[in-house]
Amino acid sequence: MSEQLIENIIVYGLVALLCGVVIWIYIRKQIRESRQVDEKIKKAKETGLFEPISLHPVVDPNSCIKTGACIIACPEKDILGIRNGKATTINASRCVGHGACFHACPTQAITLVIGTEKRGVELPHVNQKFESNVPGISIAGELGGMGLIKNAVEQGRQAVEYLTHQAKRKHDAEYDLLIVGAGPAGISASLTAKKNKLKFITLEQDTLGGTVFTFPRSKIVMTSAMDLPLHGKVKLYETRKSELLKIWENALTTNNITIKENTRVEIINPKDDYFEVISAEGDKFTTKHILLAIGRRGTPRKLNVPGEQTEKVAYRLLEPEHIENKEVLVVGGGDSAIESALLLADQNSVTLSYRKNVFGRIKPKNSERITAAMESGKIKVLFNTNVAEIKPEEVILTNGNENNKITIQNDLVYIFAGGELPTQFLQKIGLEITKKHGEAILKH
DSSP, X not given: XXXXXXXHHHHHHHHHHHHHHHHHHHHHHHHHHHHHHHHHHHHHHHTTOSSOOSEEEEEOTTTOOOOOHHHHHOSSSSSEEEETTEEEESSGGGOOOOOHHHHHOTTOOEEEEEOOSSSOEEEEOOOTTSBOSSTTEEEOGGGGTOOSHHHHHHHHHHHHHHHHHXXXXXXXXXXXXXXXXXXXXXXXXXXXXXHTTOOEEEEOSSSTTGGGGGSOTTOEXXXXXXXXXXXXXXXOSSEEHHHHHHHHHHHHHHTTOOOBOSOOEEEEEEOSSSEEEEETTSOEEXXXXXXXXXXXXXXXXXXXXXXXXXXXXXXOOSOGGGOOSOEEEEEOSSXXXXXXXXXXXXXXXXXXXXXXSSOOSOOHHHHHHHHHHHHHTSEEEETTEEEEEEOSSEEEEXXXXXXXXXXXXXXXXXXXXXXXXXXXXXXHTTXXXXXXXXXXXXXX
């Protein structure tokens, strides 16, 4: 055997050995990462975070090639992970519908789905052009299932673009378009209507910003960029309510758009070829098209307990910095309740009551902050409790059953028990409401 051949064998052998070592390290890494994801899934199931609440990603394992792009793109933490070489959901209930994973996947293996076989979500019927079952009425934003600000802004724009192409400019109505709601979707829709030279009006039952306006002043409301019509790219991260409202106000003022605030729509009557809209204040408007850009939470959900109607009870927190030296009870286990409790705890004695034994659907940052506040004694959390009665100077809670009562001193009560879909209003105007059990909202 020649010396050159021996050298070649040695070189090729070393290369093969090196390749084998690299493959072995890679496989070990994959096995270790899969085990870590398995542990996270096990923990998510134990804490109730595995089952999705509303909008969430579903991965097609046959299309997934494990690039990890979806995990990198997701602004939240541990929503997705790689398990056995494929992407999978972990803490699905923490998904807030960014849709970043959907757009980042190079093989289109992700579908955004709302509801599950076990847990349905009630939504009005809306097609891919945002049209409802009632011709002339479209739906965008939270009411249609897209609650995230960035997505709601995009839907508001798209909905108006669609109806602009089919709008008949010759009709007997005063307006081409009437927009109900001045939240993210409504503001975006208003700017798009202005851009497309539609004659329109926007009505808001409260004030500019809709649900966003009701958030605490310092609450972070945006964690990703958005493209605002007639304004451009808004590249703000960790954006607080005041900053976002100022951006919207400037965009509307610059384009001479005035929102008709404190105008609650009560009645929508179809006429020959248009709609008559009547507000609670008695104002009447006629329009060819209507875009409903209202929230899913038409009214705050009440506890229906004695004393709830008193002045010490509120369902939103606007200026926590003005509340100090009070005994405060916050009721709820979602992000709004957690964030409000944390804000109030800076200057007050705060107790948080939650009907379950663990916080199951809050953002990772909020989970870390409330855990730290509990451990330091900054906030007292009473799990598995329900409010039984609200008295002038105290609140009575039950723990497990009506006979096991807890009485705490109290000056103020903030209730964050969610909201109720404005079903009666929607059904009155003829909209079909169905319960979605795992139906695709965004798919390729």
